[in-house]
Amino acid sequence: xxxxxxxxxxxxxxxxxxxxxxxxxxxxxxxxxxxxxxxxxxxxxxxxxxxxxxxxxxxxxxxxxxxxxxxxxxxxxxxxxxxxxxxxxxxxxxxxxxxxxxxxxxxxxxxxxxxxxxxxxxxxxxxxxxxxxxxxxxxxxxxxxxxxxxxxxxxxxxxxxxxxxxxxxxxxxxxxxxxxxxxxxxxxxxxxxxxxxx
Amino acid sequence: xxxxxxxxxxxxxxxxxxxxxxxxxxxxxxxxxxxxxxxxxxxxxxxxxxxxxxxxxxxxxxxxxxxxxxxxxxxxxxxxxxxxxxxxxxxxxxxxxxxxxxxxxxxxxxxxxxxxxxxxxxxxxxxxxxxxxxxxxxxxxxxxxxxxxxxxxxxxxxxxxxxxxxxxxxxxxxxxxxxxxxxxxxxxxxxxxxxxxx
Amino acid sequence: xxxxxxxxxxxxxxxxxxxxxxxxxxxxxxxxxxxxxxxxxxxxxxxxxxxxxxxxxxxxxxxxxxxxxxxxxxxxxxxxxxxxxxxxxxxxxxxxxxxxxxxxxxxxxxxxxxxxxxxxxxxxxxxxxxxxxxxxxxxxxxxxxxxxxxxxxxxxxxxxxxxxxxxxxxxxxxxxxxxxxxxxxxxxxxxxxxxxxx
Amino acid sequence: xxxxxxxxxxxxxxxxxxxxxxxxxxxxxxxxxxxxxxxxxxxxxxxxxxxxxxxxxxxxxxxxxxxxxxxxxxxxxxxxxxxxxxxxxxxxxxxxxxxxxxxxxxxxxxxxxxxxxxxxxxxxxxxxxxxxxxxxxxxxxxxxxxxxxxxxxxxxxxxxxxxxxxxxxxxxxxxxxxxxxxxxxxxxxxxxxxxxxx
DNA sequence: AATGAATGAGCATTCATTCAT
DNA sequence: TATGAATGAATGCTCATTCAT
Numbered sequence: 040x041x042x043x044x045x046x047x048x049x050x051x052x053x054x055x056x057x058x059x060x061x062x063x064x065x066x067x068x069x070x071x072x073x074x075x076x077x078x079x080x081x082x083x084x085x086x087x088x089x090x091x092x093x094x095x096x097x098x099x100x101x102x103x104x105x106x107x108x109x110x111x112x113x114x115x116x117x118x119x120x121x122x123x124x125x126x127x128x129x130x131x132x133x134x135x136x137x138x139x140x141x142x143x144x145x146x147x148x149x150x151x152x153x154x155x156x157x158x159x160x161x162x163x164x165x166x167x168x169x170x171x172x173x174x175x176x177x178x179x180x181x182x183x184x185x186x187x188x189x190x191x192x193x194x195x196x197x198x199x200x201x202x203x204x205x206x207x208x209x210x211x212x213x214x215x216x217x218x219x220x221x222x223x224x225x226x227x228x229x230x231x232x233x234x235x236x237x
Numbered sequence: 238x239x240x241x242x243x244x245x246x247x248x249x250x251x252x253x254x255x256x257x258x259x260x261x262x263x264x265x266x267x268x269x270x271x272x273x274x275x276x277x278x279x280x281x282x283x284x285x286x287x288x289x290x291x292x293x294x295x296x297x298x299x300x301x302x303x304x305x306x307x308x309x310x311x312x313x314x315x316x317x318x319x320x321x322x323x324x325x326x327x328x329x330x331x332x333x334x335x336x337x338x339x340x341x342x343x344x345x346x347x348x349x350x351x352x353x354x355x356x357x358x359x360x361x362x363x364x365x366x367x368x369x370x371x372x373x374x375x376x377x378x379x380x381x382x383x384x385x386x387x388x389x390x391x392x393x394x395x396x397x398x399x400x401x402x403x404x405x406x407x408x409x410x411x412x413x414x415x416x417x418x419x420x421x422x423x424x425x426x427x428x429x430x431x432x433x434x435x
Numbered sequence: 436x437x438x439x440x441x442x443x444x445x446x447x448x449x450x451x452x453x454x455x456x457x458x459x460x461x462x463x464x465x466x467x468x469x470x471x472x473x474x475x476x477x478x479x480x481x482x483x484x485x486x487x488x489x490x491x492x493x494x495x496x497x498x499x500x501x502x503x504x505x506x507x508x509x510x511x512x513x514x515x516x517x518x519x520x521x522x523x524x525x526x527x528x529x530x531x532x533x534x535x536x537x538x539x540x541x542x543x544x545x546x547x548x549x550x551x552x553x554x555x556x557x558x559x560x561x562x563x564x565x566x567x568x569x570x571x572x573x574x575x576x577x578x579x580x581x582x583x584x585x586x587x588x589x590x591x592x593x594x595x596x597x598x599x600x601x602x603x604x605x606x607x608x609x610x611x612x613x614x615x616x617x618x619x620x621x622x623x624x625x626x627x628x629x630x631x632x633x
Numbered sequence: 634x635x636x637x638x639x640x641x642x643x644x645x646x647x648x649x650x651x652x653x654x655x656x657x658x659x660x661x662x663x664x665x666x667x668x669x670x671x672x673x674x675x676x677x678x679x680x681x682x683x684x685x686x687x688x689x690x691x692x693x694x695x696x697x698x699x700x701x702x703x704x705x706x707x708x709x710x711x712x713x714x715x716x717x718x719x720x721x722x723x724x725x726x727x728x729x730x731x732x733x734x735x736x737x738x739x740x741x742x743x744x745x746x747x748x749x750x751x752x753x754x755x756x757x758x759x760x761x762x763x764x765x766x767x768x769x770x771x772x773x774x775x776x777x778x779x780x781x782x783x784x785x786x787x788x789x790x791x792x793x794x795x796x797x798x799x800x801x802x803x804x805x806x807x808x809x810x811x812x813x814x815x816x817x818x819x820x821x822x823x824x825x826x827x828x829x830x831x
Numbered sequence: 832a833a834t835g836a837a838t839g840a841g842c843a844t845t846c847a848t849t850c851a852t
Numbered sequence: 853t854a855t856g857a858a859t860g861a862a863t864g865c866t867c868a869t870t871c872a873t
Contacts, residue, residue, distance in 0.1 A: 046857090067265035068350055071843060081859045083845080092843065144342055152266055165406065186419045193403040194396035194423050201395025202388050208363060209387070221384045225392050228426030244832090269868060279834040281870080290868065442853095463661035464746055467847060477855045479849080488847065540738055548662055561802060582815045589799040590792035590819050597791025598784050604759060605783070617780045621788050624822035640836090665864060675838045677866080686864065 050088050053078045057099050062141040066096055093157045097164075100142065104164050107135045108171060115175040121230045122223060124175055129199055129219035132172075136203050137213055143168075143200075172196055181233045195226060248286050251276045255297050260339045264294055291355045295362075298340065302362050305333045306369060313373040319428050320421060322373055327397060327417035330370075334401050335411055341366075341398075370394055379431045389428065396420060446484050449474045453495050458537045462492055489553045493560075496538065500560050503531045504567060511571040517626050518619060520571055525595055525615035528568075532599050533609055539564075539596075568592055577629045587626065594618060644682050647672045651693050656735040660690055687751045690739075691758075697736065698758050701729045702765060709769040715824050716817060718769055723793055723813035726766075730797050731807055737762075737794075766790055775827045789820060 056078035060069045071092055075082045089095040111131045118124045136143065146165055153161070172192040180188060199222060206213045254276035258267045269290055273280040287293040309329045316322045334341065344363055351359070370390040378386060397420060404411045452474035456465045467488055471478040485491040507527045514520045532539065542561055549557070568588040576584060595618060602609045650672035654663045665686055669676045683689040705725045712718045730737065740759055747755070766786040774785060793816060800807045 049857095064350065065263070065265065067263065070841090082843090083859055084857080086844070087857070152262070169403070186422055189403065189407070190400050190416075190419050191423065193399040194420070197395035197397070197399025197402075198392035199395070200399070201391040204395075205367070205387065205391040218388075221388050222392070224384055224430075225389065225424060225427035228430060229423035232422075232426060240832095268866090273835095280868090281834055282832085284869070285832070438853095460746065461659070461661065463659065466845090471856095478847090479855055480853085482848070483853070548658060565799070582818055585799060585803070586796050586812075586815050587819065589795040590816070593791035593793070593795025593798075594788035595791070596795070597787040600791075601763070601783065601787040614784075617784050618788070620780055620826075621785060621820060621823035624826060625819035628818075628822060643836095664862090676864090677839065678837055680865070681836070 049078075049080065049084070053080065053085060053088055053095070054099050054102055057095050058103070058139075058142065061096060061099065061145060062139070065141075066092075066145055093153055096145075097153075097157050097160045100146065100164055101160065103135075103139055103142065104168055107131070108167050112171045112174075115171050118175060118179070121179050122227055124179055125195070125223045125226060125230075126219045128172065128175075128195065129222055130215055132196065132199055133203055133213070133215040133218060136200050137207070137215075140200075140204060140207065169193070169196065176230075180230065183233060184230070191230065195222075195230075198222060198226060247276075247278065247282075251278065251283060251286055251293070252297050252300055255293055256301070256337075256340065259294060259297065259343065260337070263339070264290075264343055291351055294343075295351075295355050295358045298344065298362055299358065301333075301337055301340065302366055305329070306365050309369045310372075313369050316373060316377070319374075319377050320425055322377055323393070323421045323424060323428075324417045326370065326373075326393065327420055328413055330394065330397055331401055331411070331413040331416060334398055335405075335413075338398075338402060338405065367391070367394065374428075378428065381431060382428070393420075393424060393428075396424060445474075445476065445480075449476065449481060449484055449491070450495050450498055453491055454499070454535075454538065457492060457495065457541065458535070461537070462488075462541055489549055492541075493549075493553050493556045496542065496560055497556065499531075499535055499538065500564055503527070504563050507567045508570075511567050514571060514575070517572075517575050518623055520575055521591070521619050521622060521626075522615045524568065524571075524591065525618055526611055528592065528595055529599055529609070529611040529614060532596055533603075533611075536600060536603065565589070565592065572626075576626065579629060580626070591618075591622060591626075594622060643672075643674065643678070647674065647679060647682055647689070648693050648696055651689050652697070652733075652736065655690060655693065655739060656733070659735075660686075660739055687747055691747075691751050691754045694736065694740065694758055695754065697729075697733055698762055701725070702761050706765045706768075709765050712769060712773070715770075715773050716821055718773055719789070719817050719820060719824075720813045722766065722769075722789065723816055724809055726790065726793055727797055727807070727809040727812060730794050731801070731809075734798060734801065763787070763790065770824075774824060777827060778824070785824065789816075789824075792816060792820060 053074065056074045057069075059077060060074045063069075069092075071082060071085055074095070075085055078085075085095065089098055111128070114127050114131055115124065118127055146161060146168075169189075169192055172195060173188045176191050176195070177188040180186075180191060184191075186194075199218070202218055202221065203213055206218075251272065254272045254274075255267075257275060258272045261267075267290075269280060269283055272293070273283055276283075283293065287296060309326075312325050312329055313322065316325055344359060367387075367390055370393060371386045374389050374393070375386040378384075378389060382389075384392075397416070400416055400419065401411055404416075449470065452470045452472075453465075455473060456470045459465075465488075467478060467481060470491070471481055474481075481491065485494060507524075510523050510527055511520065514523055542557060565585075565588055568591060569584045572587050572591070573584040576582075576587060580587075582590075595614070598614050598617065599609055602614075647668065650668045651663075653671060654668045657663075663686075665676060665679060668689070669679055672679075679689065683692060705722075708721050708725055709718065712721055740755060763783075763786055766789060767782045770785050770789070771782040774780075774782060778785075780788075793812070796812055796815065797807055800812075
């Protein structure tokens, strides 16, 4: 029991250190040395918990994203209107993005030289990340809305992520309630309108 | 004159090769060897035209982005409505994004280990990239629209980029006219509405 | 008593595992991890029975070779003719070689980076390995045979080992009786002839 | 012209350094750093001339062995008797062995973890090394000699190599003429006798 | 201006050995 | 005795940059 806990603790320490280092430098420029030092373990210890740098990176993404996907999915299940959807999404995905902005951007960059297995795992993550949004929109959009849920989801997620990213870039504080309000103001009418009205 | 032209030609060759290699691998994983080979010059020649790998990378971004910014700025100057703005943006920025998606995503990842000078140049690029959109929206949004142009621009750009990115990710063809139509359908009502109406 | 037996059993398990791993990979490429796993003990346990990887390796050689030397010595003591000597040698040394070919070849390769103590132990092994052959030939060769027993032994052992090694290399079955016959045919006349006749 | 020469010189320097280091330590324990230092070049330079440590090792073996095979083949072509054959072999192969004893022993040890391509190259070397001896014996042995040339060659080569090796091991000077005489005395009668006589 | 051979700092990964339990 | 998690020195290989030609 104690051992399992200790092991989980150390694994978490490493993931946390990896998050910081990968976030700060991107995959290729990140050094295993730095991750080990930040985690307070020896370099060799990293390889007791993860097979390789690639595996550590992908495992980190999985850890962070599956947790988020689970949270978002359950929260969106209770949602009954596009308006409520936008608010919920802004809060949950906004939080993910504030914390993991640079990590998420890594999703695309890390791919090219990865092994087939790791590419597959990343691909699954990328799709999984959009899944809850797409499903919620498929359920909530007016039945004859002309924009496919896949694209609508891309627009909502893109608008949200870019707004948060822009605030960060400009050094402004990110208040997710404000972002939600703006998002709602800009997107809600278009997402709610039915075909005849457009 | 002839020399100047030849010099410009070679510089262009190198930039073109660099674009392909950086696009395919990201900054750190890209190799100067590959760029030289693809450009058809010797490795040492790269250093006659660019000070370093960082300089080559930033110069490439500048070359591509300033060209785009100029184009977009002039096109948007003629625009007189939000609707027309969305269509124009989708076409021009969409093209930039289709061609340079991976390059643009590099903007954030390459920063951390860059020299102060290069970080500044990239910072300017990132802001410049959004500038025309912000200015156009500042001019075109209803005067009492509650969403600041900075954020509105982020939303529009984010929605556009993500939609295109999603299509690419899913292996679907990117038809910018369709994207423009969807964008218009989703964003136009929210961007056009006046405060009292919201 | 029981403890001693259990201890001896475990020691034997480890040596057996070590034999397989060293045989398959040579000294440097062999991993203590693999030996431990194959022996069914934890890595740390190896160090309860042997001081180091070097010690394990040399101990293994000693175990196998002293056993062989004892067997061969006793069998050769009963031998009364060069012909019988060749047959006996082919059988006993042949068996050793079939089983330990790769291990024996390690004798020379492992030396350089070994500690002085281990080098000495290996040196003794190498000489001990030839000893019974030299002694038997010193007794059996015609009294005025011009080839010194040391060299004659080298020739017989070399001819035998290479023949077996060649058969193994070519994937042919090693039938020691056949090897003995061929060896006898080629070597016996030269070893038996007296000086005047040569 | 000059460049080609300089390149060949450096390649030769590296091979010479590699020979010493591989000879002294065996493949796995040899360090690329040491080879580079001994060759008087930077570590990276090794990789301009050879793809990898494995490639360097196999290339070295090929360089040394093919040269020997060519020499031996041409010398043995002129040989008309088993007696003359033994003398010639002792001289030529003896020289190879004196110089490359440890390298040749590496032939078998280096194999296990090598890539398929390198294993094939080594396999070819091992067979090529015996080829001239086998061919000469196939031509020179009495027509009805019961020992196959393959095995007879193994015996002669084994006897020769072990004798030289034993002398080296015991710190005695290696005089190839003496070795040839002893070899002749022990092996010639058996190799020359015809079936009826045996 | 152009070349490309040479450099060497840098990095992911391995593995013999230790030691707290 | 026995364990196996942790260590960190060691090593093969890469690649941006330089410089003699």
